[in-house]
Amino acid sequence: MDVSVIVLVVVVTALAFDFTNGFHDTANAMATSIATGALKPKVAVGMSAVLNLAGAFLSIEVAKTISSGIVDESRISPAIIFGGLVGAVVWNLATWLLGLPSSSSHALFGGLIGATWVASGADAVRFTTVVEKVLVPAVASPLIAGVVAAIATYFAYTITRRAPGDSRTRGFRIGQIASASLVSLAHGTNDAQKTMGVITLTLITAGSLPAGARPPLWVIISAGSAIALGTYLGGWRIIRTMGKGITDIESPQGFSAETSAAAVILTSSQLGFALSTTHVCSGGVIGAGVGKRLAEVRWGVAGRMAVAWLLTLPAAAVVGALAGELAAQGTVGTIVVALAAVAVAAGCYAASRRDPVGAHNVNDVPAHATV
Amino acid sequence: MHVNWSALGGVFLVALTAAVGMVVLFSLGIVALDRRSSAVAERRPAGAATATSALCFLACTAVIVYGLYLVVVR
Numbered sequence: 001m002d003v004s005v006i007v008l009v010v011v012v013t014a015l016a017f018d019f020t021n022g023f024h025d026t027a028n029a030m031a032t033s034i035a036t037g038a039l040k041p042k043v044a045v046g047m048s049a050v051l052n053l054a055g056a057f058l059s060i061e062v063a064k065t066i067s068s069g070i071v072d073e074s075r076i077s078p079a080i081i082f083g084g085l086v087g088a089v090v091w092n093l094a095t096w097l098l099g100l101p102s103s104s105s106h107a108l109f110g111g112l113i114g115a116t117w118v119a120s121g122a123d124a125v126r127f128t129t130v131v132e133k134v135l136v137p138a139v140a141s142p143l144i145a146g147v148v149a150a151i152a153t154y155f156a157y158t159i160t161r162r163a164p165g166d167s168r169t170r171g172f173r174i175g176q177i178a179s180a181s182l183v184s185l186a187h188g189t190n191d192a193q194k195t196m197g198v199i200t201l202t203l204i205t206a207g208s209l210p211a212g213a214r215p216p217l218w219v220i221i222s223a224g225s226a227i228a229l230g231t232y233l234g235g236w237r238i239i240r241t242m243g244k245g246i247t248d249i250e251s252p253q254g255f256s257a258e259t260s261a262a263a264v265i266l267t268s269s270q271l272g273f274a275l276s277t278t279h280v281c282s283g284g285v286i287g288a289g290v291g292k293r294l295a296e297v298r299w300g301v302a303g304r305m306a307v308a309w310l311l312t313l314p315a316a317a318v319v320g321a322l323a324g325e326l327a328a329q330g331t332v333g334t335i336v337v338a339l340a341a342v343a344v345a346a347g348c349y350a351a352s353r354r355d356p357v358g359a360h361n362v363n364d365v366p367a368h369a370t371v
Numbered sequence: 372m373h374v375n376w377s378a379l380g381g382v383f384l385v386a387l388t389a390a391v392g393m394v395v396l397f398s399l400g401i402v403a404l405d406r407r408s409s410a411v412a413e414r415r416p417a418g419a420a421t422a423t424s425a426l427c428f429l430a431c432t433a434v435i436v437y438g439l440y441l442v443v444v445r
Contacts, residue, residue, distance in 0.1 A: 058443050136374050144383050151387065152394040159398035163405040171401035178435055186442050256394050263390035264382065266441050271385070273378040 006078045006327070007206045009334055011199055013085040013341075015226045018195040020092035021104040022052060022230025025191065027238040028101070028261070028281035029183035032254035032288075034362060035243030038173035039180070041234075041359035048184040049232035055188015056196075056224030063197030067112050068274075069129050075120040078202055080112070082334065083119075083324020085198070086341050087111025087316040093348040094315075099237035099245070099357070100308040103276040105194065109134055110316030115324025117317070130313075133274065138309055141275040142283025145264045149284040152256035153291025160252065172251035179258035186265050187277055188227065195223045236357040242282065244365045245301045247289030256291065257284035279309065393434050400427030 029051075030044040039047065065073060066081065088107035095102040109130075116124050160168045200215040209216070215223075243249060249257070261277075261284040268275040282305060289297035323341070326333040403424035410417035 055442070132374050136379075140379055144379075144386065148383075148387050148390050152391050155391060156394050156398050159395065160401055163402050167405050167408070168401060171404065172397075175397050175431070182435060182438050182442070185439070189442055252398075255397065256390075259393050260386070260390040262438060263386040263393070266438055267385040267389065268382045270441060271378050271381050273375060273382050275382070 004206070005331055006082065006334060007202060007208065009338060010078050010082050010085065010202045013082055013089065013338075014195050014198045014202070015222055017085045017089050017092075017104075017108065017198075018192065018223055018226040019230040020089050020096070021191050021195070022049075022227035023233060023235045024092050024096060024101070024104055024230075024238060025187055025277060026231045026234045027242045028277050029180050029187060029258070031239045031242035031281075032249050032257050032285060033176045033180045034239055035249045036169075036173060036176065036251040036254045037363075038176040038251060038254065041236075041239075041362050044180070045232050045234040045359075047181065049228040051181055051184035052188035052192065052231045053224045053228040055185045055190075056192035056220065056227060058185075058189055063194050066198050066201050067109060068133055070109050070126060070133060071112055071116040072120070072124040072126065073201075075124045076112070076116055077119070077328070078205060079327040079334070080115040080119050080324050081198065081202055082327050082337070083115030083322075084108060084111035084113075084316075084320045086323035086327075086337055087114055087318070087320025089341060090319045090344050091312060091316040093345055095308055095312075096235050096237060097348045097352055098308070099241040100305055101238050101242055101278050101282050102305075102308045102312045103138070103278045104191065105276060106134060106138065106309070106312045107316040108194070110313035111320030111323075113313070114317030114319065114321035118321040118325045119328055134313060137273070137275050138279060141264070141279035142286065144275075145260055145280040145283035146287035146290070148264060149257045149260035149287030150291035152260050153253050153288045156252040156256050157292055169251045172255040175255045176251060176258060179255060179262050182262045183258055183265065183277075183281065184231075186262065186269075188224075190265075190269070190277065192223050192227045195227070196220060199223065234359070236359065236362045237352070240357055240362050240364070241301065241305075242285055244363060245298065246282075246285050246305075247295055247297045248365075249285065249288065250292070253288035253292055253295070257281075257288040260284045260287065389434070393431060396427050396430050396434075400424045400431065403427060 033039045088111040091107045196215045203209040261281045264280045289295050323337045326337050403420050407417045407420035
């Protein structure tokens with residue numbers, strides 16, 4: 001098939017993925033600030049969007065691999081990348097509809113694994129790398145962030161127990177703004193850069209860019225804008241789950257959770273052990289619930305989240321495999337997959353309108369969380 | 372398979388120290404700020420409380436600036 005058509009489709013799909021990525025991950029940085037009233041909902045998502053955009057321009061090092069070595073990249077084609085992206089977008093939309101935070105990078109990895117497996121055989125997938133880079137961090141991230149946040153929360157309450165409630169609440173709210181901003185900025189430098197890597201490497205494979213080229217300015221601008229726009233529209237359903245569903249968060253807990261998340265994310269990228277932002281931030285919120293005496297953690301919600309994390313990779317892989325296989329059939333197949341993806345997106349949007357969650361009701365406790 | 376357990380342990384220890392240190396400093400700052408306002412209200416000398424809270428928040432700012440530095444320069 002005509003190379004330029006599939007390349008164009010991949011670029012558009014990559015930007016759509018970047019959009020859902022921002023949409024999904026607003027909650028990571030801002031859910032607890034919105035829940036405690038440190039920031040008004042619209043202000044929070046606006047701030048997060050600006051910081052994500054800034055992060056996209058700040059990132060010096062752009063991802064040099066699409067899959068971080070999870071699949072053999074000499075054996076993937078634009079059709080496989082397209083299939084992988086479709087798998088990731090569909091899974092991101094489905095989990096958004098259910099209000100569940102899940103890792104966008106795991107969704108992308110899953111989609112790529114599925115598409116590669118079907119197109120190039122199981123031996124093109126490096127399963128030991130999957131365990132090392134996906135499974136171990138998925139278990140370790142929430143545990144580390146949870147323990148750190150629990151200890152930090154305990155100290156926050158113990159030290160300030162004599163201070164009057166309102167000055168304590170006000171103080172920690174101000175602190176939350178700083179720690180949430182840091183999480184947003186770190187997210188922008190990490191995640192926008194991932195999409196830039198995917199687009200740039202696709203352009204290199206297609207021969208539109210020389211090998212080892214840096215991303216062109218239009219790629220940086222469009223990837224940064226896509227993630228910022230997604231962040232600004234805000235995945236309110238996920239924000240509600242993280243801010244109100246897991247535990248009724250107070251500002252000392254919010255500050256502890258966000259500070260712990262920022263510390264874990266920054267040290268993990270410094271020490272070269274990549275952890276998922278989503279898992280770290282969710283773990284931080286759970287830890288902040290555990291660390292306050294007599295605080296109620298709704299383990300049912302946490303359990304549903306854990307199930308979604310386990311399913312992310314295989315579910316995105318199945319969709320990615322189907323999409324990649326169809327797209328490899330030629331232009332018609334690619335168009336069919338693209339139309340199907342648009343239909344799924346429209347369906348998810350329509351379903352979300354039956355129980356809309358937005359800035360106006362983001363701080364209401366979701367009905368299913370109380371059961 | 373190669374899981375870098377020592378890096379993982381390092382992440383845990385460094386993050387624990389940084390986050391708990393930050394939260395403790397900020398909490399002490401809030402307590403000192405509160406002592407300061409009650410001292411001012413009761414017309415007692417508030418110099419020590421003012422200095423403590425300023426010191427705590429300054430240290431917190433320094434930690435955040437270092438965090439920003441890590442994000443930008445990485």
